[in-house]
Amino acid sequence: MxxxxxxxxxxxxxxxxxxxxxxxxxxxxxxxxxxxxxxxxxxxxxxxxxxxxxxxxxxxxxxxxxxxxxxxxxxxxxxxxxxxxxxxxADDAYAAMTKFALAGTRRSQAEIDDTIEKLPEEAQDVRARLEAFASFYNAISAALEDAIPRVTKPKT
Amino acid sequence: MxxxxxxxxxxxxxxxxxxxxxxxxxxxxxxxxxxxxxxxxxxxxxxxxxxxxxxxxxxxxxxxxxxxxxxxxxxxxxxxxxxxxxxxxADDAYAAMTKFALAGTRRSQAEIDDTIEKLPEEAQDVRARLEAFASFYNAISAALEDAIPRVTKPKT
DNA sequence: CAGAGTGTTCAGAAATGTCTGAACGCTCTT
DNA sequence: AAGAGCGTTCAGACATTTCTGAACACTCTG
Missing domain, CATH: 1.10.10.10 (Winged helix-like DNA-binding domain superfamily/Winged helix DNA-binding domain)
Known part of the structure; x- marks a missing residue:
């Protein structure tokens, strides 16, 4: 063949x-x-x-x-x-890909934060749960951010 | 209201x-x-x-x-x-979510690796590019792995 | 300037994904 | 036993996403 x-x-x-x-x-x-x-x-x-x-x-x-x-x-x-x-x-296609994913997790976190802000004072328990959810997205965002330099093409 | x-x-x-x-x-x-x-x-x-x-x-x-x-x-x-x-x-819903995402990136990397293995010796350039692609998924996998303990609910 | 070749747009076709209603097996109550 | 209430399954209805073909604007060529 x-x-x-x-x-x-x-x-x-x-x-x-x-x-x-x-x-x-x-x-x-x-x-x-x-x-x-x-x-x-x-x-x-x-x-x-x-x-x-x-x-x-x-x-x-x-x-x-x-x-x-x-x-x-x-x-x-x-x-x-x-x-x-x-x-x-693109030169830094993989870094761009990572940044795009990062933008997504950030946006998700922002949506949750937005709801949290509008919560009435009394709803402490709901607030705590939404904050845990937001923390999750925050942790993923941080992880992706750390990954960016590692996927970035080293300068020749 | x-x-x-x-x-x-x-x-x-x-x-x-x-x-x-x-x-x-x-x-x-x-x-x-x-x-x-x-x-x-x-x-x-x-x-x-x-x-x-x-x-x-x-x-x-x-x-x-x-x-x-x-x-x-x-x-x-x-x-x-x-x-x-x-x-x-679930108790560790966010950790489970992260693990699921991790499984996805691992699977993607495995698919690429599978193609790399089958490449003929001569195709050095193709191999190098696919390896760069696989490295990307590897870096994301590593980042998600690091994130798992951070999203895991601390034991009370 | 006519004609061929290019990439884009968009209405509609085709494919795919998602939801429903009815039928079912199960368990509990009477 | 019979009936009511539960969750699951699946064929088909519905909705959404994705692809195409035709029309278009643009550029280059002869």
Missing amino acids: ETTEKLDRLRDDFIARMGVIASNDGMPRMSGQVFAMLVFEGEEVAFGDLAKRLSVSRATISTSIRLLEERGLIRRINKAGDRQDYFQL | ETTEKLDRLRDDFIARMGVIASNDGMPRMSGQVFAMLVFEGEEVAFGDLAKRLSVSRATISTSIRLLEERGLIRRINKAGDRQDYFQL
Whole structure:
């Protein structure tokens, strides 16, 4: 068997799995697959190739890419003399991913804190329980924060 | 205004928000709402009351509860002389939640590692990129692991 | 300037996820 | 035994998310 063919099968399998993982994490499956493709390839991949190799319409690629760009996970490259857009993993994709998760836990904590503030004085017991819940999100946030430097690409 | 009414409004608002948070985290909205209700109430809540106060069928409560029990977030209580089941937050609900998230990141890492193992020798560059991806999940896993003791309820 | 190629948008189709109502097995009461 | 009340299951209704195809604006080429 060709080593190229083998790599192709492996890549497709990898992409499929990452799609599932993405959708478990509350993210569109397709965005996970685009991300996986870029991880696997390393080199810049053209917009049109993404659609072709993932067997999906250009419209879908467009919206998937918008999400990934918004989160700072990929970057768009404009090659001079080529009308197509190319894409590549962002420099600090993993740090960006962690920061995004962190923003989520912070937001959750803020929602709880907001409820706590509105509680009447008498509801001491409710307050204590909500504070425990908020502490949980706080601990997770702290953990993610600690992780950021560890996932950040060391400067070369 | 009655302080009880105010609490009721606050509770409903809290429950609604936690439903949204749950669904953002890739978990059924209803499970998040049941969880929120139990956090807010503190005391045991009857199966029937959950359905009534969340305006949802008993079937829905049954499946929501199954999920929460499987994840170790709540516990079921059988009161002698009462045919209804009651529910309460599990002792270490937040630790269980963290462990569940940890299991997810570990699984993701394992999927990547599995692909890495199958890579042919020649594909050094692909290997390096997948390893970076796996390291990311590894760092997050480590961070969550560190968080477990911090979210665990201190023994009284 | 006409034509081909690009990425984006959006209404609607398709797929997926979630909720319900009815049927069921169980236990307790009468 | 019969009946009432409980939690579970599952097919189907419903709602939401995700994908597509067509229309569009833009740019480059001939």
